[in-house]
Amino acid sequence: MNDNIKRIDPRRPFIITADGLKRITLGEIGNGTLLDIASMHGGHKEAAKPRRLTKPATRAMLVAAHTDRGALNDHGRQALAAATLLADAETEVVLIAFGEFKDDAAALGADRYIELPQFDRCNFAPDEEVRALTACVAAFTPVHVFMPDNATGDGDLGRRYAARADASIATHVVEIDKQHVALYAQANRAIASRALPDVVLLAPNAVDAKLPFVGIGESVKAEGIVPAAKLSAYVDLGIEEMDAAQVALEEADFIVSAGNGVSDVPAFEALASTLGAAIGASRVAVDDGKFTRDKQIGATGKTVEASVYIAFGISGAVQHLQGIKDCRHVIAVNLDASAPIAKRANLTIVADTQETIKALADAAAAARAAKANGSSVVQTAALAEGVAA
The missing domain is CATH 3.40.50.620 (HUPs)
Structure with missing residues (x-):
């Protein structure tokens, strides 16, 4: 065996890839280094786009x-x-x-x-x-x-x-x-x-x-262009809050979804309630009887368009990826950094699912308590990064 061969630690703390995807390992702090994948494989970076407006605007x-x-x-x-x-x-x-x-x-x-x-x-x-x-x-x-x-x-x-x-x-x-x-x-x-x-x-x-x-x-500053507001003839009564569990998955803006990696379903459901998120599940989790069939997301389930979709312990079969193709921000929590869902995710947390659920639930509860005390609330995606890092 040749001990001089250099080996790359697959759990290295780099958190940003050339595709703009983040990789986070629980317990380690990433250095923010941008991995130049194109150069590593002899490829070329995408050329800078030209400016459309080339003449003085008329x-x-x-x-x-x-x-x-x-x-x-x-x-x-x-x-x-x-x-x-x-x-x-x-x-x-x-x-x-x-x-x-x-x-x-x-x-x-x-x-x-x-x-x-x-x-x-x-x-x-x-x-x-x-x-x-x-x-x-x-x-x-x-x-x-x-x-x-x-x-x-x-x-x-x-x-x-x-x-x-x-x-x-x-x-x-x-x-x-x-x-x-x-x-x-x-x-x-x-x-x-x-x-x-x-x-x-x-x-x-x-x-x-x-x-x-x-x-x-x-x-461009709005001052001098947009007039000062006047007293409106309308009285805005605000938006009536609705229990996220009662919202159809197709209409939910924030979804947490469980896969085979979720073993403690009550803890997962408690996290969803704390975050105010709707609950989804992979086909495997539904087939195992952990969730009802109406929670299944994927080609054989429901297609969702959430702004934020957090996948806990979901590997990312092609059928599941079809169901989340229109989601805006996808966060994946998985022990396998090379799982298919990591290619779709905007942020991947390489960590144990149950540990992350507990840590995120604690952080979310603390944020809600801080809000009640008049402090600023940390956004959920930022919480996920902070917990993982």
Whole structure:
């Protein structure tokens, strides 16, 4: 045996791969080193994307969308992509972000953006939002306004604005180019089309959000553009809290899911209750009788679109990965760092499932207690990183 052969510790503390995936080992602190996988295998890094706007802007296109926890969702990114793909080299794309905005505006294709943190998608202030959008349109005089057509505020805002401004509008748009838009008609048995209107409300997945270029990403202050808020004629009674266990998995925004690696089901269910998350399970866990069939996620179960999906002890068979393909952030807890689900996960915690459940439950309980005492609450994903590290 040759003892001079160098061996790489598979549990090394590096936490960020070249694909942007994090690897965390319980009890060790990662050094944040970026693993250059491409160079290790003789490959090449992805070339930097060119800037789309190459000439001084002479006109503008405007995109308006509500953010969710500081970021645009996939539908909002698609609306932004539609504007950038239709814009020429002299047309800037301006994003109006209703809510807190922490995304990389340039990477999303925006040349300039205005953040309006006073407008949260959870609060109902239609008149003030229309006034803000009207002021932004007056300031940038866009050729067209693009918005996602959804039921969480953007679709309503777009219709209200078009009615107030007497602007032409097309809703539920499924096809678009520089000359026309198209949408389904006659119970989806026909296609109706018209010339590109003033306001375009896009249906989901009408445009691919991946772009071959980047924008400038310049921040523009809202002061001097958006008027001060007035007393609203509406009284917002807030959102009625609902027990996560009563929410259908297809509609749940936060899901914790158990696989064969979960041995203490009561502890897992207690964690879900503490986090306020819906409960899902893999086919193996359901077949073993740990969970009812209506909790099964995968090709033979339910397809989910949660913003956060935490998989405890799930290896990630292809059928299960099909069921979570539309989830935004996937966190995997597994002893096997090479499990298939690690390739799908945005964050992988290499640790014992039951130990992680207990540690996360303790941290979440402490965070809730801190919130009750007026302290800031640590987000669940950050808790997972802190517990693992």
